[in-house]
Amino acid sequence: MTGNADIGLIGLAVMGENLVLNMESRGFTVAVFNRTTAKVDAFVNGRGKGKKFIGCDSIQDFVKSLKKPRKIMMMIHAGSPVDAVIQELLPLIEKGDIIIDGGNSLYTDSDRRVKELEKKGILFVGTGVSGGEEGALKGPSIMPGGNPAAWNSIKPILQAISAKVQPGDQPCCDWVGDGGAGHYVKMVHNGIEYGDMQLISEAYFIMKHYLGLNNQELKDVFAQWNKSELDSYLIEITSDIFGKKDEHGEYVIDEILDSAGQKGTGKWTAMNALDMGIPATLIGESVFARCLSSLKDERVKAAKILPGPNASESSKHFQGDKKQFIEYVKNALFASKLVSYAQGFTMMRHAAKEYGWKLNYGSIALLWRGGCIIRSTFLGKIKEAFDKNPNLENLLSDSWFVDQLKVAQTGWRQVASASLLHGIPTPAFTSALSYYDGYRCPTLSANLIQAQRDYFGGHTYEKLGGKKGEFFHTNWTGRGGNTHSTSYNA
Ligand SMILES: *[C@@H]1O[C@H](CO)[C@@H](O)[C@H](O)[C@H]1NC(C)=O
Ligand SMILES: *[C@@H]1O[C@H](CO)[C@@H](O)[C@H](O)[C@H]1NC(C)=O
Ligand SMILES: *[C@@H]1O[C@H](CO)[C@@H](O)[C@H](O)[C@H]1NC(C)=O
Ligand SMILES: CC(=O)N[C@H]1CO[C@H](CO)[C@@H](O)[C@@H]1O
Secondary structure (H helix, E strand, O other): OOOOEOEEEEOOOHHHHHHHHHHHHOOOOEEEEOOOHHHHHHHHHOOOOOOOEEEEOOHHHHHHOEOOOOEEEEOOOOOHHHHHHHHHHOOOOOOOOEEEEOOOOOHHHHHHHHHHHHHOOOEEEEEEEEOHHHHHHHOOEEEEEEOHHHHHHHHHHHHHHOOEEOOOOEEOEOOOEEOOHHHHHHHHHHHHHHHHHHHHHHHHHHHHHOOOOOHHHHHHHHHHHOOOOOOEHHHHHHHHHHHOEOOOOOEHHHHOOOOOOOOOHHHHHHHHHHHHOOOOHHHHHHHHHHHHHOOHHHHHHHHHHOOOOOHHHHHHHOOOOHHHHHHHHHHHHHHHHHHHHHHHHHHHHHHHHHHOOOOOHHHHHHHOOOOOOOOEOHHHHHHHHHHHOOOOOOHHHOHHHHHHHHHHHHHHHHHHHHHHHHOOOOHHHHHHHHHHHHHOOOOOOHHHHHHHHHHHHOOOEOOOOOOOOOOEOOOOOOOOOOOOOOOOOO
């Protein structure tokens, strides 16, 4: 039996509700189901009242209410619940039907599901959806990947509900790639989001403590930056945050405990970077900075014991032109952000190689241009860089990036030195700068590491200017017998 719903959605939590309201507002008829059926009734008689929704009390009725090929989207908890719902659906659906997982699933799970379901003739799509609750309702960034045969059927719906960017109302939704590519790209998006948030927080911290800016001044600085090359959603809400007072007239920001939470996608990104051996230092540093922040009690104790300059009193040491230094902080933030995005896109390049995905990096930058948390005008420059050279090895070597770094690096170095000197923790600014200097250093200190490895472990080394793959071993101590390294072939 076939019904007349264009698409069905399982999982009526806030994201799910907002997504179906968005779909309905674009003219689609949507079937909705939630295992807790009271949730379905509450929605259909509440926010969904008088609209083209088909509320279903059972998963059987839900499946029956859908047009073929059936398009079923899930917005439920990642992990085993996704597999459980797929198992419930399987006996009820048929070849050619499409299951879309819009939750925050691990990309390796999506990769597995695509393969498993393909054997049964079911087309599985794992899609990143970013933009929070408001984005889901008004237009999120959508990053679908999986079985490519599904794309033509779901494209009109997903592109209709996605955010649009100008010129030309370009949808922030396009096919990302095979297998787990959609959820992979969403994961990297979240890692970059961690980096952006950490960088903005460091800019705030140094301006508050070293320059002594108050909340109103901080609000104004961020509003100003929102009109520059830093124009982005996160900068904009940061400005709003500094202006917000509670019912007693106190600034809310000053009442919030300095201990950051996390749900795990940043950690996944950092772990994947480690697995692939890619120096995504900004994302890693941002995850660790949250971990360090959560050791509040330990930090309070350590503050009384460990010697060093007091960051909160660093403004005593500030000499010079505040306006100039604010510009330096902006430089530091922007340059670090360039490094962070370059690292994120490098990760995607390596993952594409490893998994055999054909990722279009310019198009991914465009997906993030609107709707999502990291949306910014700057992403347009990344799109342009990949349009110029689709095989760009590292974004930092694009000419626009080089020009920006020429301008920004003096301020960046000033801010990094001042924070190190005065005990102001800015791990992302400083590690971004270390990465930058390492990346542009033709001869690093790793020759010594190789010597040490060869000394104690007979691990051998290649020679400067020598042939690649030709290994040497030195008899460092004049003691001992033959070396036993397996890679020894000099
Ligand atoms: C930030 O800039 C955008 C336009 O790019 C504007 O719509 C928004 O109101 C600005 N927000 C603040 C807080 O300045
Ligand atoms: C650092 O300075 C602040 C502000 O003057 C003060 O409240 C705090 O106790 C100082 N911390 C230490 C460890 O002396
Ligand atoms: C290292 O040098 C010592 C002293 O010259 C020698 O006895 C030993 O055999 C050498 N070892 C190897 C692996 O060549
Ligand atoms: C399977 C399913 O639909 N579960 C969802 C029902 O709604 C609650 C929220 O009220 C979600 O948490 C469940 O995941």
